[in-house]
Amino acid sequence: MPQVRTPIRVGLFVTCLVDLFRPSVGFAAVKLLEDAGCVVSVPPQTCCGQPAFNSGDRRTAREIAVQVMDAFANVDFIVAPSGSCGGMIARHYPELFNEDPGLSARARAFADKTHELVSFLVDVLGVQGVQASFPHKVAYHDSCSGLRELGVSAQPRRLLGSVEGLSLVEMKDSDVCCGFGGAFAVKYGEISDAIVSVKTANVEEAAPHTLLAGDLGCLMNMAGKLSREGSGVEVRHVAEVLAGLTEAPPIAAARDVGA
């Protein structure tokens, strides 16, 4: 791993789902960034505004975007353990302000500093491998926004290749949507379920020990379906495995509550 000479200041955009549902992913992201020589801060934050943006409420989306840009004004990079939220900032913030001369340049500059976690490690920091061990067969699902908006595909596979004991199996249609789609999963629950059923069938066919992806929304959807189907496949965010932080029970799995 190349040594970074001056510490890079990274603001972790932890994402609302990770903040609320799976803080472990946030700590895994922090570890990966710090191991790569970054100084990590977590400015007060709520959400990137995507729910409003995708519901057609541009005004609220813009208000939240300004709030995010203010909160992260003093970092070199904004990094999110999510292609969806990362894509919202990096691809859609400029679009939100394209008719606002006062903010469009700022939104573009902010977008240029924003990255999805794993692609940031590989593409920006030049990380070649990680110090972690996970002696299991894993499958990696390409979450849509990360894949198509940010080009996240080879980077996670490369880093997973450096995890000791890990073997990566490619499942059929790993690049096809899992059916999550935010509010879609509830509003059109029946269709969403049909789509995720195809996904879990492909997961079962590949028969990994653990299913990984880079977006918690997709992971909660796939984990929820696998769990309902009584599958034994465990589900985790890719950052947990890359950081070697896998003490937390897998997503949607039963916990030891003895303590």
Add this chain to the structure above:
Amino acid sequence: MTAHPTSPQFKDNAHRALADTQLQKALGNVRHNFIEKRASAAGKLPEFEALRDQARDLRDHVLAHLDIYLEAYEAKVLASGGHVHWARTAEEACRIVVDLAKDRGAKSVAKGKSMVSEEIGLNAALERAGIRAVETDLGEYIIQLRGEAPSHIIAPAVHLNQEDVEAEFRRVHTWLPKDRDLHEPEALLAEARAELRAKFLAADIGVTGANFLVAETGTSIIVTNEGNGDLSQVLPRVHVVVASIEKIVPTLEDASGLLRVLARSATGQDMSVYTTLSTGPRRAEDSDGPGEYHVVLIDNGRSNMLGSEFEEMLRCIRCGACMNHCPVYHAVGGHAYGWVYPGPMGAVLTPSLIGVDKAGHLPNASTFCGRCESVCPVRIPLPKLMRHWREREFERHLSPAVARSGLGLWAFFARRPALYRLATSLAMGALSLAGRRKGRFASLPFASGWTQTRDFPAPEGRTFQAQWKARGRRS
């Protein structure tokens, strides 16, 4: 009258489609065949991505100068001895074709496959005037027998299995021997061909659509794989082209550029089997061809899209790649969308043509996975355009009240970080406690659309931000 939309009942349509085992079996083929063929065809052509850029730029150029090219096209059609009719609406377009047929005492019309004729409801209009319209594309022929609408813009009967077709032919072709062998697809094709041949010969008028209209020459171009379009336009004494106004391309060279991406995107062919160019009626030295050549140029809502945030949709060259790659289309098929145009292109176009009040579900029933945009030969940003419809709905307060108030509540907290941290800490604490043993919820009242079929993962416990602060880390 355009076809009656059932788009407002999209959810019910989808529910029925998901429970239809025959349909699900047929859709299983869509999930891979088209996709693998397109990928292979695109992969073999190093300049494919550059051709997509050129195709996009060409279509944008045409849309920016549509009036000029339409007038140039009209002049060339007239110069070649043809006639041009302008139709503002579906009703006008149908009236023009029906009047042409009636004035010539036509009893029967042979039709090549044309989505715009579905859009304007031409068959029904002809039937009302006592004129028989016969679909001659195999897929269209099958669904016409069944009284169905197309479920796909290039493969109209893709919702059917081979045994469905065999059953339909046995039901309708009662004059053929009952013990005939129809197990092979070739036998079905041969039977349809034999039945259609007589209908071609009997037709007084041939109606085709157009993939492209060439301004430079006044030529209409159709691409088919069965040759039925050729017979439809060459055998009858009158050829009527029905086409929407955005089908224009400036030159033959431009058309050939679009043809290079069209078939590859649609079926994975380098070229469709037949690419047929028609310019005017039969000339004195021609050995065959129609005595009359008419073009009906149909607006039906397109000019309203020009200059709007939906203009990019008019780039569409109707290849069907977006629906071939759409997980929602794969799940529910084309009929669920409830009108002529299904899949992502339909989710943008249908609200433009019949109103977002009727078709509001369509742009909402998308995960925004972006696979459609990634394969569109003219790079239409379909998710962005669907989102624009959601914006229109939001502005007009057409979004469901529950969704609006849910979003409003979320937005209230999302804009107040301190309050958000307090509220989410309490909520996640409670939710985590409730779900701590199993790590998941089998039912949640506010997310029953999810929990009916999937478990909902429980939160781990304290929020990340609360833990970060407790550790005294940098904010």
